Amino acid sequence: MLGVGVGPDGLDGGGRLPGGTADAVPMAPLREQDREALAVLLSVNGLGPLTLGRLVDRLGSPAAILETAAGIGGRDALVEGSRAAEGEWRAIPLALADAIVTAAADRAKLLDQVTGSGLRVVARGDAEYPPRLNAIDIPPPALFVRGSLLSLTVARVVAVVGTRRPSPAGRRIASRIAAALSRAGATVVSGLAIGIDGAAHAACVSEGVPTVAFIGGGHARLFPRAHDRLADAIVDGGGAVVSEYAPMVEPSKGTFPQRNRLISGSSDGVVVVEAGARSGALVTASWALEQGRECFIVPGSIDAPTSDGCNGFLRDWHGLARIVSGVPQLLDDLGLAAAAGLPAPLGSNATRRQTAVGKEVAVRSTVELPSAKAVLSGRDPAQLAVAEALVHGAVTVDELVAVTRLSVGAVLGALTRLEASGLARPIHGRYEPVGPLAAADPRAA
Amino acid sequence: MLATLLSATLVALDGRVIRVEVDVAPGLPGFTIVGLGDASIREARERVRGALRNAGFVHPPRRITVNLAPADVPKTGSAADLAIAIGILIGSEQFTPRAGRAALIGEVSxxxxxxxxxxxxxxxxxxxxxxxxxxxxxxxxxxxxxxxDGLEVVPAATLVEAVDALRSRRRAAPTRPARVELAPAAAASAGRPGPALAPPLPPPDLADVRGQVEARRALEVALAGGHGLLMIGPPGTGKTMLARTIPKLLPPLSDADSLSATIVASASGEGPIHALVRTPPFRAPHHTSSYAAIVGGGPRLAPGEVTRADNGVLFLDELAEFSRDVLEALRQPLEDGRVSIVRAAGAVTLPARFQLVAATNPCPCGHAGEDDRCICGESVPARYVGRISGPLRDRIDVWVTLARIRAAVMFDDAEPESSDVVGARIAAARALQQARPGGKLNSRIGSRGLRAVARLRPVTRDRLSELADAERLSGRGTERLLRVARTVADLAGADAVEVEHLEEAARWRPPSSRPVMALAV
Known part of the structure; x- marks a missing residue:
């Protein structure tokens, strides 16, 4: 476990789930009664993946655990059954055994909560279970899924995460990275939090591609509520909202870091856009390194509090964490050189791109993000001028007026038209591009 | 002997004539005042006793009974002091007044x-x-x-001067007993014009406010149409400073409004007043102010801040910190332009046609939207501004959010418009509104009147319904949009509301009524 954050093993002493590591052995298809039993057992408070795995090992199957619990003297049978012959494991506590017995009795109600909220239980061994998750230390025995996990089986899955309080620039960068990844055929996963996570998901939705959100609590306790509509849009767009927790589990301080291991674990690489010194996004980055995934950090000014965590992480893990020097460069580093469906260009086809210092670098990526002008085609000049300024980082009406040289009234009117078509929005007295405009490339002509 | 004089007392904003009957009769020395007087009237006995003695008159050792009539009007304050003192002098035959009806008003020291x-x-x-x-x-x-107009005003600085003014023939002033003055002159002449201890700061000029063009424009629009304005923003972004420029931006009061403003100022004890109040009042009560301080009341039925802001602006800084009761109480005045105070003794209705201007932080710590500085939870900012109740938010037409400006804007060379320039535009826009039938400001026209003055062309009407649909505005929200657009058009000198005016006005909607056009927060 790396230095930052909380491990997945807050439940137990850091041991690996027996047989739970990246083995290539195909798992036996899951029986329907085991799937239901898993859904019931995961609702038990205190029964995490480790203990559950151990009980399954001892008693044979999830369904067998429930049968034991429902039988006569179920509690004692569970305790006895959980004791290993060699004494390697201690027996489960009585309170936990009681809770399992209660859950077994409430089986019908608990299953109703799952099916009633339109959730599916995708367990290990199911074809839909995200393949990359099988390779992490403690894979969740089952996932509660709204939507489809199909998009996690594509060639590249990339997590885009960051602070819940980003700067306007950070938001735009997250949107651009997510849009570019989508255009290159990768699936973006994130955590549905406000801020960077939300911007990344929203960019995928506006590109019309599936994206997957791992949430840190039960589905019935979706947090933040402000993202209810975003969650719906993700599901409607062919993506999924996923939780390893039963529907009624309250999100808490401990569930979010644990959830973070799924964000990194289901991806090939994690991109951290902005993170303050104690941001949970750094936990996800640490998980990525732990799980042997690529870790990309967008650097920021050393004066920017929203980038303290990013810069600190780059310093602490130099050599392991990689720097994001631009969106095309990131795509190159992820092996996403071409737009989806196009053949990867040969090295000789690499385009020359000018860096800020005038040096030319070879970038193979052919993925292009549109310019503000392209997004705004056919709109009036005032809107175009204001949109250009927004994409270039103007945020207040003061700045928009100064940059566009339009009157205050004209700028305000243009903002109204942009907002009405979902291209800009006010937030705390500042304005920012949203939707397709958020992903516009400020350097594109 | 019985002496009968006229004086007056104050009931809320109204003067009431009272008859002061003083009977100085033989008997055990005593001094009784009857007639529904409050504590300050009962204390008049002590003031009058001292005043008579120290002015060189005699406080007669007789049975003195003062009756304040009519008996059913509650009398408050010290305005009858002078009449009581003079009544005793007449009743004890220390001087004889000349014939004719004269009244006396004043407190004696x-x-x-x-x-x-x-x-x-x-x-x-x-x-x-x-x-x-x-x-x-x-x-x-x-x-x-x-x-x-219509009566002779005789000023009197002392009891002796008052007696001289009333007596039938002149006689030498009585000798005054020796006395020692220790109190400094300024304190002794409390209430007289002189250097105030804490003179109010002069209002800043709009040219002193840097940046914040959006908020400046919102202020201009709000003042031009008399619309309620709420400024939301972190501390130090200029909300209060903008509000303090208001007195310089408003046109002077009309004659009728000026008279009523002067009466309110007088009854509120802002005197002495030397001329009609022409500047619209600007009242900025603190958020810890009590219900009675804002609405009015107390034993004297004193006008509250809503009445003192009549014909002017009531500025509530830190709006979300005001008590719920106080904010709820603003409802009636905002709707009817007056406020009713009901006491056990009866009810009075006072004018309260103020324009509401308010400011609030976006969240309890004040730093929402400022990178990592906000320490509030994610949903706290929305809840904080949400504390402003529905009826109140319905009366606020113009909402604007301020963000901290960058230092470059703060110190650039561009000279912002001055209060004179903006004030002239406001005055012109108000004149346009007052020239229309009814002569009301846009904020006070009814729905039908609004449709008439908007003069929407079909294309503008279409755009209005498009905007209303896109923003999912309620009927009230749409009307508010049109109302503010009418003012934007007035500022532009336009006869009809055009699309551009609607689109600018659309920026001043409450943030909460804004559906989440973007998916992600």
Whole structure:
């Protein structure tokens, strides 16, 4: 476990789930009664993946655990059954055994909560279970899924995460990275939090591609509520909202870091856009390194509090964490050189791109993000001028007026038209591009 | 002997003529005042006793009974002091007044000086209505009393001067007993014009406000149409400073409004007043102010801040920190332009046609939207502004959010428009509105009137319904949009509301009514 954050093993002493590591052995298809039993057992408070795995090992199957619990003297049978012959494991506590017995009795109600909220239980061994998750230390025995996990089986899955309080620039960068990844055929996963996570998901939705959100609590306790509509849009767009927790589990301080291991674990690489010194996004980055995934950090000014965590992480893990020097460069580093469906260009086809210092670098990526002008085609000049300024980082009406040289009234009117078509929005007295405009490339002509 | 004189008392903003009957009879020495007087009237006994003695008169060792009539009007304050003192002098035959109806208003000091009282103007006006021909008032209040036509105002600085003004023939002033003055002059002449201890800061000019063009424009639009304005923003972004420029931006009051503003100022004890109040009042009560301080009331039925802001602006800084009761109480005045105060003794209705201007932080810590500085939870900012209740938010037409400006804007060379320039535009826009039938400001026109003055062309009407649909505006929200757009058009001198005016006005909607056009927060 790396230095930052909380491990997945807050439940137990850091041991690996027996047989739970990246083995290539195909798992036996899951029986329907085991799937239901898993859904019931995961609702038990205190029964995490480790203990559950151990009980399954001892008693044979999830369904067998429930049968034991429902039988006569179920509690004692569970305790006895959980004791290993060699004494390697201690027996489960009585309170936990009681809770399992209660859950077994409430089986019908608990299953109703799952099916009633339109959730599916995708367990290990199911074809839909995200393949990359099988390779992490403690894979969740089952996932509660709204939507489809199909998009996690594509060639590249990339997590885009960051602070819940980003700067306007950070938001735009997250949107651009997510849009570019989508255009290159990768699936973006994130955590549905406000801020960077939300911007990344929203960019995928506006590109019309599936994206997957791992949430840190039960589905019935979706947090933040402000993202209810975003969650719906993700599901409607062919993506999924996923939780390893039963529907009624309250999100808490401990569930979010644990959830973070799924964000990194289901991806090939994690991109951290902005993170303050104690941001949970750094936990996800640490998980990525732990799980042997690529870790990309967008650097920021050393004066920017929203980038303290990013810069600190780059310093602490130099050599392991990689720097994001631009969106095309990131795509190159992820092996996403071409737009989806196009053949990867040969090295000789690499385009020359000018860096800020005038040096030319070879970038193979052919993925292009549109310019503000392209997004705004056919709109009036005032809107175009204001949109250009927004994409270039103007945020207040003061700045928009100064940059566009339009009157205050004209700028305000243009903002109204942009907002009405979902291209800009006010937030705390500042304005920012949203939707397709958020992903516009400020350097594109 | 019985002496009967006229004086007046103040009931809220109204003067009431009262008859002061003083009977000085033989018997055990005593001094009784009857007639529904409050504590300050009962204390008049002590003031009058001292004043008579120290002015060189005799406080007669007889049985003195003062009756204040009519008995059913509650009398408050010290305005009857002078009449009581003079009544005793007449009743004890220390001088003989000449014939003719004269009234007396004033508080007496222990030294025999006559001090100004709150509400002199409405009290004198009440006397004039009752055909009183002559009134003796405190010397400091002479200018104020002379604002009333139709009666002779006689200023008197001391009891002796008052006696001289009333007596039938002149005689030498009585010798005054020796006394020692230790109090500094300024304190002794409390209420007289002189250096105030904490002079109010002069209002800043709009040219002193850097950046914040959006908020400046919102302020201009709000003042031009009399719309309620709420500024939301972190501390130090200029909300309060912008609000403090308001007195310089508003046009002077009309004659009728000016008279009523002067009466309110007089009754609120802002005197002595030397001329009609022409500047629209700007009241900025603190958020810890009590219900009675804002609405009015108390034993004296004193006008509250809503009444003192009549014809002007009521500025509530830190709006979300005001108590719920106080904010709820603003409902009636915002809707009817007046406020009713109901007491056990009866009810009065006071004018309260103020324009509401308010400011609030976006969240309890004040730093929402400022990178990592906000320490509030994610949903706290929305809840904080959400504390402003529905009826109140319905009366606020113009909402604007301010963000901290960058230092570059703060110190650039561009000279912002001055209050004179913006004030002229506001005055012109108001003149346009007042020239229309009814002469009401846009914020006060009814729905039908609004449709008439908007003069929407079909294309503008279509755009209005598009905007309303896109923003999912309620009927009230759409009307508010059109109302503000009418003011934007007035500022532009346009006859009809055009699309551009609608689109600018659409920026001043409450943030909460904004559906999440973008998916992600």
């Amino acid at each position: 222990l030294g025999g000086e006559i001090r100004p009282v709150p509400g002199l103007l409405p009290m004198v006006a009440a006397l004039a209505r009752r055909s009183v021909r002559r009134v003796i008032v405190p010397a400091d209040g002479a200018d104020e009393a002379r604002l009333v």
